[in-house]
Amino acid sequence: MTTPQYPANPTINLKVGLAEMLKGGVIMDVVNADQAKIAEDAGAVAVMALERVPSDIRKDGGVARMSDPKMIEEIVAAVEIPVMAKVRIGHFVEAQILEAIGVDYIDESEVLTPADHAYHINKHAFKVPFVCGATNLGEALRRIGEGAAMMRTKGEAGTGDIVEGVRHLRTITDQIRRLTVLSDEQLMTEAKELGAPFELVLKVAKEGKLPVPNFAAGGIATPADAALMMQLGAETVFVGSGIFKSDNPALFAKAIVKAAAMYNDPKALLEASRGLGAAMRGLQVSSLTPSEQLAPRGW
Amino acid sequence: MTKRRIGILSLQGAVEPHVAHLEALGCEVVRLKTSKEILDPSIDAMIIPGGESSTMLRLISVFDLETALLQFFATKPVWGVCAGSILMARSVAPLPSGRTQKSFSLMDYDVHRNAYGSQLESFEVSLPNVERAVFIRAPQFENIGPAIEVMASHEVRAVWLVQGNRMATSFHPELSMKVPSECHRYFVEELVKN
Numbered sequence: 001m002t003t004p005q006y007p008a009n010p011t012i013n014l015k016v017g018l019a020e021m022l023k024g025g026v027i028m029d030v031v032n033a034d035q036a037k038i039a040e041d042a043g044a045v046a047v048m049a050l051e052r053v054p055s056d057i058r059k060d061g062g063v064a065r066m067s068d069p070k071m072i073e074e075i076v077a078a079v080e081i082p083v084m085a086k087v088r089i090g091h092f093v094e095a096q097i098l099e100a101i102g103v104d105y106i107d108e109s110e111v112l113t114p115a116d117h118a119y120h121i122n123k124h125a126f127k128v129p130f131v132c133g134a135t136n137l138g139e140a141l142r143r144i145g146e147g148a149a150m151m152r153t154k155g156e157a158g159t160g161d162i163v164e165g166v167r168h169l170r171t172i173t174d175q176i177r178r179l180t181v182l183s184d185e186q187l188m189t190e191a192k193e194l195g196a197p198f199e200l201v202l203k204v205a206k207e208g209k210l211p212v213p214n215f216a217a218g219g220i221a222t223p224a225d226a227a228l229m230m231q232l233g234a235e236t237v238f239v240g241s242g243i244f245k246s247d248n249p250a251l252f253a254k255a256i257v258k259a260a261a262m263y264n265d266p267k268a269l270l271e272a273s274r275g276l277g278a279a280m281r282g283l284q285v286s287s288l289t290p291s292e293q294l295a296p297r298g299w
Numbered sequence: 300m301t302k303r304r305i306g307i308l309s310l311q312g313a314v315e316p317h318v319a320h321l322e323a324l325g326c327e328v329v330r331l332k333t334s335k336e337i338l339d340p341s342i343d344a345m346i347i348p349g350g351e352s353s354t355m356l357r358l359i360s361v362f363d364l365e366t367a368l369l370q371f372f373a374t375k376p377v378w379g380v381c382a383g384s385i386l387m388a389r390s391v392a393p394l395p396s397g398r399t400q401k402s403f404s405l406m407d408y409d410v411h412r413n414a415y416g417s418q419l420e421s422f423e424v425s426l427p428n429v430e431r432a433v434f435i436r437a438p439q440f441e442n443i444g445p446a447i448e449v450m451a452s453h454e455v456r457a458v459w460l461v462q463g464n465r466m467a468t469s470f471h472p473e474l475s476m477k478v479p480s481e482c483h484r485y486f487v488e489e490l491v492k493n
Contacts, residue, residue, distance in 0.1 A: 013423060013433060013474065014418070014421045014422070014423060014433065014435060017313075017421070017433055017435045017471060017474050018418055018421065018435050018436065020312075020313040020316060020349070020474065021312055021313050021349050021350050021351065021381075021382070021435060021436075022350075022351070023311070023312060023313060023314070023315075023350070024309070024310070024311040024312060024314070024350070025311045025312075025350070025351065025354055037396075040353060041357075042357070043353065043354045043357030043358060043361075044354065045311060045350070045351045045354050046351075076417075077395070077396065078396055079396060080353060080394055080395075080396065080400075080412055080413055081351050081353060081354075082351075082417075082418065082436065099419070102416070102417040102419055103417070103418075104417050104418040104436070105418065127419055128418060128419060129418065254357075254361070257354070257357065257358070257361075258358075258361055260311075261310050261311060261332070261358050261362075262332065262362075268362075
């Protein structure tokens with residue numbers, strides 16, 4: 001029998017614990033209570049409540065902020081599954097407001113316009129857990145160091161183009177694999193190169209995985225996209241614009257839930273993919289100018 | 300003695316955290332997703348893990364697993380954790396959103412989903428016979444029938460129930476740092492027969 005090693009701050013268990021419960025599922029962006037119910041009925045494990053899905057934020061331009069609490073509260077009242085909501089990078093007051101509403105998870109998200117050009121939120125200061133995006137291992141470990149209890153790839157939100165999500169997930173996976181084969185004396189320099197906390201680098205080198213669940217987001221538009229990210233090692237997928245910007249949201253939602261559950265079974269994926277109608281139209285990431293890209297936001 | 304084979308219903312949720320506990324008890328872990336896997340005669344018992352009960356119900360229906368599950372439950376031991384315990388209840392209390400949710404009526408209790416509230420109400424606590432019990436958006440058991448043995452309670456609430464070869468916990472022993480947890484040990488040693 002092993003001797004238990006309890007962390008100094010027990011709330012991290014509860015925060016990571018909820019992320020564990022969401023594994024093998026689909027978290028769907030919704031903009032009102034009706035969409036939230038469609039998502040729950042389709043089998044979503046959680047919903048992300050926001051005023052505009054990322055593709056509309058892209059189209060509309062302007063400053064994207066936390067959503068109106070009234071709309072988030074309506075969604076909280078409409079469903080039993082956990083409700084997440086987004087705050088701007090560094091905007092800890094928006095986070096205080098979402099915590100006061102009683103949302104189940106906060107996404108400190110590059111999809112909204114950043115509020116701080118240098119610092120992210122100190123997520124240890126909150127009881128509500130946070131998810132953050134990352135494009136590489138150093139960024140993921142910095143966010144975990146700040147208290148994030150769940151990581152997701154950034155991908156390129158609102159495009160329906162999976163290419164950046166794949167790049168970020170492969171990068172993180174490759175960097176983790178590299179840590180596991182380095183010798184002990186190499187790890188401090190590696191921590192310096194990654195810009196990551198040394199203690200977390202040691203932990204990842206030993207365990208061969210992130211210390212918190214590793215989910216995928218950004219550009220997932222079809223059941224095949226969801227299964228691709230899961231076969232590449234993501235433990236759950238976020239689908240933003242991909243569901244409610246498709247021809248038939250209820251059908252797409254159900255099909256992506258099926259694909260996430262049976263991501264390793266080509267026959268089930270075939271069933272899930274057949275006859276869905278058009279996916280969201282999408283936008284090639286390679287056609288975006290650097291200032292139109294969301295993934296570089298965050299530090 | 301052959302290794303006991305414990306199946307975990309692996310449609311969605313916290314499957315992997317059970318593995319260390321079960322292996323520490325000398326069991327082999329089998330992940331179950333299809334009717335064929337569920338009906339494999341070499342599986343000795345099943346855990347329905349924590350996760351989202353509405354998602355699991357949806358997937359049970361989509362993949363047409365109900366017949367196989369009921370056939371399994373008719374003879375073999377089963378343990379529902381949190382969401383799993385919601386699926387095992389006699390009935391699920393009407394949801395605040397006004398909707399209803401089905402359950403498989405495997406034990407004599409009703410259940411109230413998310414009874415403590417949102418994630419802000421999640422908590423960890425020590426109980427007399429459970430070193431550390433982790434409650435995450437937990438359900439509460441109600442109208443507990445006389446055939447049920449209450450194994451542990453928190454304040455006035457029963458949180459660990461046993462009835463015949465069936466067991467339910469509203470908390471998450473798989474997230475305990477005591478490996479194997481008290482609940483895994485009881486399930487394997489007392490309810491899973493050789």
